[in-house]
Amino acid sequence: MGARAMSLDAVVGRFAPSALRKAERAPLAPALDAEIRHVDTWSAGRLAYYVDTRATGRPVVLLHAIDAAASSKEVAPLFDALRAERPVYALDLPGFGLSERTDRAYDRELYRAAVRRFLTDVVREPGGADVIALSLSSEFAAAVACEEMSLVHTLVLVSPTGLGREAPGASLVLRAVSHVPHVAEALYRVLATPPSIRWFLKKNFVGAPDPGLVDYAIRTSKEPGAHRAPLAFIAGDLFTEDAFQRLYARLPVPTLVLYDRDPHARFDRLDELAQQNARVEVARVSPTRGLPHFEQLDATLEVVRRFWTQDPW
Numbered sequence: 617m618g619a620r621a622m623s624l625d626a627v628v629g630r631f632a633p634s635a636l637r638k639a640e641r642a643p644l645a646p647a648l649d650a651e652i653r654h655v656d657t658w659s660a661g662r663l664a665y666y667v668d669t670r671a672t673g674r675p676v677v678l679l680h681a682i683d684a685a686a687s688s689k690e691v692a693p694l695f696d697a698l699r700a701e702r703p704v705y706a707l708d709l710p711g712f713g714l715s716e717r718t719d720r721a722y723d724r725e726l727y728r729a730a731v732r733r734f735l736t737d738v739v740r741e742p743g744g745a746d747v748i749a750l751s752l753s754s755e756f757a758a759a760v761a762c763e764e765m766s767l768v769h770t771l772v773l774v775s776p777t778g779l780g781r782e783a784p785g786a787s788l789v790l791r792a793v794s795h796v797p798h799v800a801e802a803l804y805r806v807l808a809t810p811p812s813i814r815w816f817l818k819k820n821f822v823g824a825p826d827p828g829l830v831d832y833a834i835r836t837s838k839e840p841g842a843h844r845a846p847l848a849f850i851a852g853d854l855f856t857e858d859a860f861q862r863l864y865a866r867l868p869v870p871t872l873v874l875y876d877r878d879p880h881a882r883f884d885r886l887d888e889l890a891q892q893n894a895r896v897e898v899a900r901v902s903p904t905r906g907l908p909h910f911e912q913l914d915a916t917l918e919v920v921r922r923f924w925t926q927d928p929w
Contacts, residue, residue, distance in 0.1 A: 661716030687713035711845025778859025780882030804843030
């Protein structure tokens with residue numbers, strides 16, 4: 617959730633007092649009002665996903681972002697809006713939401729494999745699904761499309777990472793401590809206090825942050841093992857080096873990039889991407905800060921539906 621943007625000292629100084637109190641935890645409720653199913657994977661363990669297949673048509677797969685307290689709650693407006701017209705799936709990625717959070721190596725290959733397995737063995741759509749991915753998950757979806765384009769019919773990338781001129785990175789201190797047991801968990805507890813979560817989510821909204829999203833982020837951050845995947849993100853282990861050339865410039869499927877302002881991502885190379893890859897379209901949904909489907913749902917859906925209906929593929 618942009619934790620790399622603050623120094624460790626600043627974060628500790630701001631949030632440490634409340635982090636020292638013992639967290640009280642209730643069982644984590646579902647993020648969406650939908651059927652929950654599970655798929656077992658070799659590399660990432662048991663993954664949870666939400667599904668509504670009462671409508672007909674090409675399935676839509678929703679992938680939430682990667683941050684300190686991520687879950688499918690981040691795609692709730694899209695899921696609820698689309699479920700009446702298309703089959704819709706929302707995957708809780710490894711280490712987040714209702715998916716398994718056991719101690720394992722969380723890296724970009726793990727997430728790519730999880731998305732690939734989900735599309736292959738769960739969605740199983742001939743010709744591929746229409747995938748909508750948020751932020752860093754755009755890199756995972758793009759990687760799968762580049763490797764097995766038959767799994768992805770179209771891509772919608774919402775505020776994707778990897779389009780700035782400077783590569784994302786983590787401070788040396790954060791990178792070092794994020795791999796030290798106990799110290800890493802203590803660091804996460806500092807970063808993921810309720811005040812910290814509210815503060816970071818506020819940066820993703822033009823107005824007040826969605827209260828349901830804030831509440832669920834606080835709840836999911838208290839789950840056992842909640843620190844593992846976010847700390848791999850903070851350490852920079854989940855990003856693709858030169859995602860522009862290795863992923864986006866090579867995309868073999870029709871792709872729509874939605875953007876405006878984002879506190880954690882830059883889009884300096886968007887025009888260059890559109891010129892280099894004719895399959896990529898760009899649309900700005902304004903005013904938003906990384907989660908356009910919360911504050912500008914109608915405008916977001918209008919652009920996405922127009923993109924889908926011009927589908928000649």
